[in-house]
Amino acid sequence: MRVNVDLGACQGHGICHMSAPDVFDLAEDDGHSIVRTDPVPPELEADARLGVDSCPERAISAS
Ligand code: SF4
Numbered sequence: 001m002r003v004n005v006d007l008g009a010c011q012g013h014g015i016c017h018m019s020a021p022d023v024f025d026l027a028e029d030d031g032h033s034i035v036r037t038d039p040v041p042p043e044l045e046a047d048a049r050l051g052v053d054s055c056p057e058r059a060i061s062a063s
Contacts, residue, residue, distance in 0.1 A: 001040040002063050003048055005033045009059035016060060020044070020051035024060075033060070 003023065005016075012031030016024040023044050025034040040048045052060045 001042075001045045001048060002038055003035055003040055003052065004061050004063075005035060006059045006061070007032055009057045010055075011057050011059075013056060015054045015056065016051035019054040020047035023048045024051050 005024075010032045012026070012033070014026050014031060014033075016033050017026050023036055023040055025036045026032070027034055037044065049062065052062050
C-alpha cells in the first residue's frame with residue numbers, strides 16, 4: 001500500500017497524524033502532513049486507511 005498527501009489540499013489539521021502516528025508525521029514549520037513510511041508496511045495498513053478516511057480535506061490518496 002502507498003499513500004500520498006496532496007500538499008495543495010492539506011490544511012494541516014493533523015487528524016491523520018492522530019489517527020496513524022506511525023504513518024503520518026506533521027511538518028514542524030507549517031503542520032502539513034508528511035508520509036513517514038512509503039510503502040506502508042502491512043501491519044500499518046489499517047492505521048493508514050484510518051488516516052486517509054479521517055482527513056476532512058480528502059488530501060490523502062491510497063493505492
Ligand atoms: S488530516 Fe488531511 S488536511 Fe489534516 S494534516 Fe492530515 S492530510 Fe493534511
